[in-house]
Structures are given as structure tokens and as C-alpha cells.
Amino acid sequence: MPRLKQKIRRITIKDVAEFAGVGVGTVSRVLNNNPHVDSKTRQKVLDAIKKLGYIPNPHARRLSTGESNLITVITPEMKGDFYQILLSAIDEVLIKNGYSSLLYPLYNERKYEGLKKSSDILLSTDGIIVDGVNVDNILKGFINPQTPVVCLEQDSDKYDSVIVDNYYGGILAGDYFSDFDMDIFVVTHRKSHELESTVFDERLEGFQESLERKGRSIDKIYYVPLDWESTFEVARRIFSRYKRCAIFTTTDYLAVPIIEVARTMELKVGKDVKVCGFDDLPIAQILEITTIKQPIYDMGKIAADLLIKRINGRIKEKIKRYVLKPELVVRST
Amino acid sequence: MPRLKQKIRRITIKDVAEFAGVGVGTVSRVLNNNPHVDSKTRQKVLDAIKKLGYIPNPHARRLSTGESNLITVITPEMKGDFYQILLSAIDEVLIKNGYSSLLYPLYNERKYEGLKKSSDILLSTDGIIVDGVNVDNILKGFINPQTPVVCLEQDSDKYDSVIVDNYYGGILAGDYFSDFDMDIFVVTHRKSHELESTVFDERLEGFQESLERKGRSIDKIYYVPLDWESTFEVARRIFSRYKRCAIFTTTDYLAVPIIEVARTMELKVGKDVKVCGFDDLPIAQILEITTIKQPIYDMGKIAADLLIKRINGRIKEKIKRYVLKPELVVRST
DNA sequence: CTGAAAGCGCTTACAG
DNA sequence: CTGAAAGCGCTTACAG
Numbered sequence: 001m002p003r004l005k006q007k008i009r010r011i012t013i014k015d016v017a018e019f020a021g022v023g024v025g026t027v028s029r030v031l032n033n034n035p036h037v038d039s040k041t042r043q044k045v046l047d048a049i050k051k052l053g054y055i056p057n058p059h060a061r062r063l064s065t066g067e068s069n070l071i072t073v074i075t076p077e078m079k080g081d082f083y084q085i086l087l088s089a090i091d092e093v094l095i096k097n098g099y100s101s102l103l104y105p106l107y108n109e110r111k112y113e114g115l116k117k118s119s120d121i122l123l124s125t126d127g128i129i130v131d132g133v134n135v136d137n138i139l140k141g142f143i144n145p146q147t148p149v150v151c152l153e154q155d156s157d158k159y160d161s162v163i164v165d166n167y168y169g170g171i172l173a174g175d176y177f178s179d180f181d182m183d184i185f186v187v188t189h190r191k192s193h194e195l196e197s198t199v200f201d202e203r204l205e206g207f208q209e210s211l212e213r214k215g216r217s218i219d220k221i222y223y224v225p226l227d228w229e230s231t232f233e234v235a236r237r238i239f240s241r242y243k244r245c246a247i248f249t250t251t252d253y254l255a256v257p258i259i260e261v262a263r264t265m266e267l268k269v270g271k272d273v274k275v276c277g278f279d280d281l282p283i284a285q286i287l288e289i290t291t292i293k294q295p296i297y298d299m300g301k302i303a304a305d306l307l308i309k310r311i312n313g314r315i316k317e318k319i320k321r322y323v324l325k326p327e328l329v330v331r332s333t
Numbered sequence: 334m335p336r337l338k339q340k341i342r343r344i345t346i347k348d349v350a351e352f353a354g355v356g357v358g359t360v361s362r363v364l365n366n367n368p369h370v371d372s373k374t375r376q377k378v379l380d381a382i383k384k385l386g387y388i389p390n391p392h393a394r395r396l397s398t399g400e401s402n403l404i405t406v407i408t409p410e411m412k413g414d415f416y417q418i419l420l421s422a423i424d425e426v427l428i429k430n431g432y433s434s435l436l437y438p439l440y441n442e443r444k445y446e447g448l449k450k451s452s453d454i455l456l457s458t459d460g461i462i463v464d465g466v467n468v469d470n471i472l473k474g475f476i477n478p479q480t481p482v483v484c485l486e487q488d489s490d491k492y493d494s495v496i497v498d499n500y501y502g503g504i505l506a507g508d509y510f511s512d513f514d515m516d517i518f519v520v521t522h523r524k525s526h527e528l529e530s531t532v533f534d535e536r537l538e539g540f541q542e543s544l545e546r547k548g549r550s551i552d553k554i555y556y557v558p559l560d561w562e563s564t565f566e567v568a569r570r571i572f573s574r575y576k577r578c579a580i581f582t583t584t585d586y587l588a589v590p591i592i593e594v595a596r597t598m599e600l601k602v603g604k605d606v607k608v609c610g611f612d613d614l615p616i617a618q619i620l621e622i623t624t625i626k627q628p629i630y631d632m633g634k635i636a637a638d639l640l641i642k643r644i645n646g647r648i649k650e651k652i653k654r655y656v657l658k659p660e661l662v663v664r665s666t
Numbered sequence: 667c668t669g670a671a672a673g674c675g676c677t678t679a680c681a682g
Numbered sequence: 683c684t685g686a687a688a689g690c691g692c693t694t695a696c697a698g
Contacts (some may be wrong), residue, residue: 010479055456055475055477057396059396059401059457060396062392063393063396068392070453070454078411078416079411079412079414079417080412084440088440088441088443091443091447095443095447100454102435102454103436103438105436107417107420110424110425110428114424120391120402120403120433121433121435123388123389123390146343228593229589236596236597256561257593260561260565260590260593260594263569264593264594283560283562
């Protein structure tokens with residue numbers, strides 16, 4: 001005889017059934033919009049629910065059905081427009097299929113540890129989408145082997161993956177820049193932490209490779225943290241010496257301060273100063289930045305679709321792998 | 334006889350018990366680190382768990398205990414350092430008390446609707462922290478009346494709240510500026526959406542009030558969206574006319590582009606151009622921006638502490654209300 | 667269309 | 683220290 005510890009008794013489906021004078025099964029059917037319920041009975045139940053202020057217990061439902069209708073979405077961070085778009089795309093697909101997303105951004109070291117420790121969150125969902133970070137370390141042994149996982153922006157030989165050909169994107173930028181008769185600089189970010197993405201390096205490599213093929217080379221690479229403070233400094237340093245140059249930034253995010261400094265210094269951006277970013281973030285569209293467009297929305301959509309299909313067992317193949325191609329979008333910079 | 338739909342059978346506590354030759358109760362005790370288990374028995378169980386690859390089912394646990402050890406954290410968005418700090422502070426308290434946070438950022442309209450509709454997420458947690466957005470609309474009727482709620486940066490006459498005196502912060506900035514013998518401008522953001530915060534207006538009001546008391550007034554208010562693109566434009570417009578002025582931005586975030594433009598135009602920031610922000614974000618510390626410091630970390634910590642205490646029934650009062658005072662931090666701008 | 671009942675996988679007071 | 687069993691609040695196949 002457990003549970004003597006006096007808890008506040010919640011209103012349950014049983015209370016509703018009693019009040020409405022029906023069986024619990026009928027209440028459950030009403031709750032689940034089962035059409036095989038007489039409309040009068042349905043109304044009685046609905047009234048009882050309202051009267052008693054009944055609120056269903058999702059845990060009981062999940063235990064009973066074996067499904068949570070929840071999807072865990074793990075991201076390395078959550079700042080910036082990129083994730084806004086990605087998550088919107090994912091949410092759209094999930095909602096359409098009756099799922100909700102459970103966001104788990106690893107915005108600090110502790111959050112990462114927390115994931116390893118209290119895998120409770122991962123265990124309670126029907127599927128997992130992991131962006132950017134290497135999952136095999138994190139998930140191994142913590143989740144049910146049956147739980148489907150889709151990797152985004154990260155290769156995996158264990159799970160499905162949706163990746164973007166960042167190297168190819170770099171090539172595109174390099175091909176575009178190789179015609180310019182000016183010094184070529186790169187402003188990029190160097191991975192400084194296990195959890196950070198390697199995409200910047202891949203983009204840089206492609207860029208370098210393309211230039212070499214065309215007999216050109218990078219005149220200088222500036223490494224900056226992923227923030228604007230430092231990039232402003234770099235931009236001022238560059239433009240105090242060079243009034244004419246081409247700059248490739250491995251993300252649009254870093255292009256912004258550069259363009260702003262150039263404009264403030266009254267340099268002709270798009271003519272004397274060429275800038276090409278990467279990602280095609282909303283800010284690149286607003287500021288009309290030439291960029292390598294990454295299909296962020298598609299990435300999210302494809303990943304979510306894939307996961308849903310896996311959950312429903314609608315995929316036969318062992319492991320699926322999507323490689324999306326970025327494209328050059330020439331705008332005014 | 335339900336559940337004929339052939340599901341992949343999970344390994345359960347029962348399998349482990351059988352394999353280890355003990356009762357399920359004992360397995361449960363091992364799982365929950367109950368000290369009253371013989372160390373040999375414990376080892377047998379542990380071996381069985383490993384052998385079978387057993388993974389506990391959190392839904393069953395939650396149904397049984399009536400607790401989820403989960404806290405929902407609702408924020409109006411998730412961009413920027415502010416939330417990083419706030420969430421870190423909250424997480425720290427939660428983890429210490431054995432809880433995990435479930436992040437629910439309302440980063441778009443759909444997400445907001447989703448919250449109203451699928452209240453599943455809210456229903457499954459032991460408590461809720463809501464930042465910025467007005468909760469009464471959202472939560473009314475959706476959550477258990479027993480579920481404790483703490484409002485952050487938002488007053489409530491229904492729930493506990495932790496707020497910052499933004500008006501007073503504006504006063505502080507006004508008092509500071511009133512001595513400067515130069516034109517005074519404000520760059521701020523106007524609430525354009527139900528979900529946006531009203532803190533900027535409160536700060537502006539305090540600022541205005543203080544200046545009036547000192548016989549001064551704002552020469553011009555610039556309203557911008559909460560992004561840097563527009564703020565750059567505004568900054569260039571201001572500095573093309575005024576080489577000497579004092580600018581109050583209702584958040585540090587907006588101070589950054591202003592300072593950068595001023596510096597790039599080689600104006601003397603801190604001497605000819607005075608800038609005071611609000612929040613004391615990390616960026617304000619890095620760029621040494623004078624600001625009105627908001628105790629972000631404390632806000633999160635106090636809110637989380639309060640919620641935990643509520644959950645544990647350690648608070649008698651009907652409604653608790655904390656009002657934190659911001660303070661002026663004079664740095665180099 | 668509807669009710670009674672089994673079962674989902676745990677926890678825990680009880681009785682050894 | 684340990685096992686048997688009740689109970690958490692749902693869903694659903696079964697038999698009307």
C-alpha cells in the first residue's frame with residue numbers, strides 16, 4: 001500500500017468519468033477525439049471536464065502509449081539567426097506531424113555535462129536531432145538503441161545525417177574572388193572548443209583550394225572569436241592600410257562589422273572593397289551582402305522529415321545521408 | 334487485453350530483476366541509490382543492468398512518483414548574452430536541487446501558439462519560470478493550479494515575481510547625464526509585438542523624469558528595431574551632424590554599434606561622445622561601456638530558488654515579490 | 667457506441 | 683536487507 005505521503009489529489013480521468021456517469025474508457029475517447037462517441041455522451045464528458053477543471057496527466061499517457069510525441073533538438077548554442085531559422089523549420093515539420101520539440105542548447109560546459117548525466121530528457125522523447133556537435137560520444141549508452149537520431153551539420157556512420165558541403169561553398173567563394181585584381185583577406189573563426197563546429201575550417205579550405213587552382217592565394221587570414229568586438233578591430237586595422245581589397249568571411253555574421261567599418265570610413269563597398277560572407281543569414285539579405293547561401297531552412301526541414309519517417313518506420317535503408325549544396329548569391333557587396 | 338500492436342519490447346526493470354534473480358523492488362532500490370541494499374545484491378543488479386543494456390523509463394517513474402524533476406523555462410526569445418547568463422543562473426540552482434530545465438523560447442508566433450495548444454510540455458513539469466512575457470494569458474486554464482510559477486521581469490498579482498526596477502535604472506542614467514554640457518540623445522526600442530518586453534519604455538521614462546527634474550531634456554529619441562543594422566545607420570546620422578553629444582541606449586546591445594561608429598569616425602568616445610548603456614552585458618564589460626548594471630545572474634538565481642522553495646512547500650506567504658535595484662557602472666565611455 | 671479490465675514500467679509501504 | 687503487491691493515470695482491444 002504505497003503512496004501514503006499525503007499528496008494533493010489531482011483530478012483524474014476517473015473523477016471525470018464518475019461525475020459524467022460514464023466509464024473511463026469513454027472519457028479517454030472524448031479526450032482523444034475518437035469519433036465513435038455519441039455526441040450527447042461527448043457533451044456530458046466535456047461538461048464534466050470543464051466543471052472539475054480536469055487536466056490530463058501526460059506521463060500516464062506516455063507510459064500507456066509508449067510515445068511521448070516529443071523530439072529532442074540538441075544544438076551547440078542558441079545565439080543568432082541561424083538557429084532561429086533552423087528551429088523554425090524543424091518545428092514546422094514536427095507540429096504538422098503532431099510532435100513538439102524539446103530544445104537543448106549546449107550553451108555552456110555545464111549544460112554539456114548535464115546532458116551526459118541526466119539523460120532523462122533524452123530518454124523521454126521519441127527521437128533526437130543533433131546539430132553540429134559530435135553525438136556519438138554524447139549519446140552512446142544513454143539512449144535507447146531504438147530511438148532514431150538524425151545528425152545535422154555533422155557526419156555520422158551510426159545515424160542518419162544531413163550535411164552541407166561547406167568545402168564546396170568555399171570553392172564557390174574562391175572562384176568568385178579569383179577574378180578580382182586586389183589583395184584577398186579572410187576573416188574566420190578557429191575552433192577553440194570540443195563543442196564548436198568545424199564548418200569554418202572546411203569553408204576556408206575550399207576557398208584556399210580554389211584560389212590555388214586559379215594561381216592566386218590568400219594574402220592574410222585573420223582569426224577572430226565569434227563576436228563583433230574583435231572583428232571591428234580587425235576591420236579598422238585592415239582598412240587603415242588597404243583602401244582596396246576583397247574579404248571573405250566564413251560567416252555573414254563576421255561580414256557585418258567589416259562592412260559597417262568600411263562604410264563608416266567612406267570606402268566604396270562593392271567596388272573598392274569586396275565582401276563575401278557565408279550562410280545567407282537574414283542580415284545578409286538586409287544589408288545586401290554577397291554570400292554563399294546555405295539552405296538553412298531546408299536543412300531543418302529535411303532533418304525533421306527524416307526523423308519522422310524513421311519513427312514511423314517508413315525507411316528501409318540502414319543509414320541515410322543528405323548532402324546539400326550551397327550556392328553563390330551575388331548582391332551589392 | 335490491450336497493446337497487441339507489436340511494439341519492440343523494451344528491457345524493463347522486470348527483466349533485470351529476473352536476470353539478477355531478485356525482486357523488482359530491489360532493482361528499483363539500486364537504481365535510486367537506496368543505501369539499504371546489500372553490496373553483493375547491488376553488484377548483481379548492476380551487472381544485470383549492464384548486461385541487458387537496461388535503460389529506465391522516465392515516464393513510468395514520473396507517473397509513479399508524481400514528480401518530473403523538470404522545470405519549464407519560458408523566454409520571449411533566446412538571442413543574446415542576456416539569456417545565456419539568466420539561463421545559466423537558473424540551471425545552476427536547478428541542477429543543485431536535482432532538477433533540469435526545459436527551455437521554451439517563444440522565438441516566433443508559431444511557437445507562442447504551440448504553447449497555448451500543446452500544453453503538454455507545461456503540464457509535465459514541476460514548476461514554471463516565465464521571463465518577460467505576460468503569463469496570465471498563456472497559462473490560465475492550461476496548467477495545474479498547484480504548479481508553482483515564478484515570473485521574471487514581469488509583474489503578476491497571481492504568481493511570485495522577480496523584477497528589476499527599470500524606471501529607477503533610467504533615473505540613474507538621467508542623473509549621470511544631467512551634468513553633461515552637450516546634446517542628449519536616446520536610442521531605444523519600441524515594443525512592436527505583444528510578446529515583447531516593456532522594459533525599454535520603463536527605462537526611457539525614468540531617464541526622462543530624471544532629466545526633467547534637473548531642468549534638462551532629451552534632444553531627440555531614436556527608435557530602432559532590436560538589431561545593429563539600423564543602429565549603425567542612426568549612429569552615422571547622429572555623428573555626421575554632432576561631433577559632441579551624450580547618448581543613452583536602453584540596452585548595451587544598442588550601444589555597441591554606436592560606439593564602433595564613433596570610434597571609426599575617430600571621435601573621442603568618453604570625452605566628446607558620452608555613451609551609457611543598460612544591462613551590463615558581457616559586451617559592455619569587454620568594450621568598457623558605461624552602463625546601468627542589471628543583476629542578471631541574481632535575477633535567475635532568485636527566481637529559481639523561489640520556485641524550488643515553492644515546490645517544496647517551504648513558503649507560507651501567498652505571493653512573493655522581489656524588486657532588484659540596478660546600479661550605475663561608470664567605465665570608459 | 668460503451669464499460670470493465672488489463673497493461674504500460676516504475677516506486678514504496680508493508681511484512682517479513 | 684528483500685520480495686510481493688498495490689498503485690500512479692492513462693489507453694485500448696474485447697465483448698457487448
